[in-house]
Amino acid sequence: MTWTGKRVLVTGGLGFLGSNLTRALVAEGATVRVLDALLDLYGGNRFNLEGVDAQVFVGDIRDADVVSRAVEGVDVVFHIAAQTSHVDSMSDPYTDLDMNCRGNLIVLDAVRRQGARLVYAGTRGQYGRLAYVPVDEKHPSNPTDIYGIHKQAAEQQCFLWGRVHGFPVTSLRINNTYGPRHQMKHGKYGILNWFIRLAMENRPITVYEPGQQLRDYNYIDDVTEAFLLAGSRNEAVGEAFNLGSGSSIRFVDLVDEIVKAAGTGKRVMIPWPKDREVIEVGDYLADISKIEQFLGWRPRVGLEDGLARTVAFYQAHQEEYWS
């Protein structure tokens, strides 16, 4: 399958994952629509698609009418719009449920009526605290926050609805991702990008002691490539795939890499705050052999290279992301 002439909808398409995917789809020759609610504090930013030939619907996935219109006539839907803050899911589980489960059902209803193909943006948070590392797709789901619980339920809604109503579904269980076009206003989602801003502004980056937990990061272009494969390959249908880098890095070392890439900033160690302890998931490393085997995907951009590209992007476009 080629993307040329394909009609595609990207929900959350003005956000980080969605806008990078939209740019790639347009470059591949697809006709792309974007649905984004541009909610305050969320990742949507019109600059993310500046100069890109995509039709933008400003609307919420919880509005069945706008979702219906956005999905009409489309071949493939990438459903990326979501509440994505772990912390906010704990302080306001109702909004998380409303967006990530009820909104998901609304998208599914439209996809079902249209008979489109669906790619769902899942998360490593569906696993929660790991029973073993590296985590494969068969690992049980024991989320440590409301966000993970609801994202897991929504993924199950997708596969069930696809099976019952006969449309193809793929889920990518997305790892921590960083790079250009991420929101840089606060650290609620995408802590790595937030740290990049702190370093670029020569501010201290606080790390909870001892910061030895293992983390796994992907550069955005690799995630975009995985989306393109997930939305086009036959082998992807009915499957959930982990994304990951194939190797992990200690949190303190990650911060040092950021400081090195920015050329400014510094690492400061502080005690672990009591209210964050219960949702800390421990070490994380994804087993990415399934997506390599099924779709031939492998991450290509290493951390040093990815951080350098990210810093360069925000140096060039700081005014579009800082405020």
Added chain:
Amino acid sequence: MTWTGKRVLVTGGLGFLGSNLTRALVAEGATVRVLDALLDLYGGNRFNLEGVDAQVFVGDIRDADVVSRAVEGVDVVFHIAAQTSHVDSMSDPYTDLDMNCRGNLIVLDAVRRQGARLVYAGTRGQYGRLAYVPVDEKHPSNPTDIYGIHKQAAEQQCFLWGRVHGFPVTSLRINNTYGPRHQMKHGKYGILNWFIRLAMENRPITVYEPGQQLRDYNYIDDVTEAFLLAGSRNEAVGEAFNLGSGSSIRFVDLVDEIVKAAGTGKRVMIPWPKDREVIEVGDYLADISKIEQFLGWRPRVGLEDGLARTVAFYQAHQEEYWS
């Protein structure tokens, strides 16, 4: 712990599981409140608590005000109110989500403010199609219907909220249950009870061919006993327990037992309907060794005895349940 003097709330307390539990709690000396929305077609029936000294709040778990008032001052909450039709969850997943996940969050918020102990009525439907039989509590959750997906998410909400906000939580993953005080107006929930009505009215009982799937049934008094243990024993805190009979019966044989107990009715075999195939979960048998080990629970009422008691109850009170 004894129930004497304990203040207890039972949500769904006018329904099948809830009213039988309420009667047992009152008999044990507890002061019992009931919250029930008495929704059309659901299992709530005022006759279920006739002559029972319990305070009834007529209200919906989705109404935060009434839930707050019902939970205030209570020691233990048994949260049983739910949308329980597998089929309805597939035709209207929004209502299922609203009751079984959003309503659950509302109950959890009240329990948290009160600092009460919580027992959640889970379901075997959380497992879905079984990877192995008998199913133990570590079996992965792969629900085959929306009901199972949302009940699983709600159970995870309960354990997470209990851990984060410091109140004790237990879940019973309830098996097919039959007996007195079940609604008898239709077969959407509790097919066994519906079959009892058909037999008592000397009508044919249709079984999808070949009817060889294994099923596991509990008599209501055994389930009530499990609730009492789950709400009182220290060993129950933080745990999920399967209920089951310890043995399974083929569906055709079950129907023959019902016909025998009623003394009327007959079994008729028909082809499996296309729209039910996708949500059929296959053979089911619960491993009940965990609850036996932790709480000393074991089912005591066999199928023949339970069916005889059930038929006798509805013969005596037919006018309260048939219309």
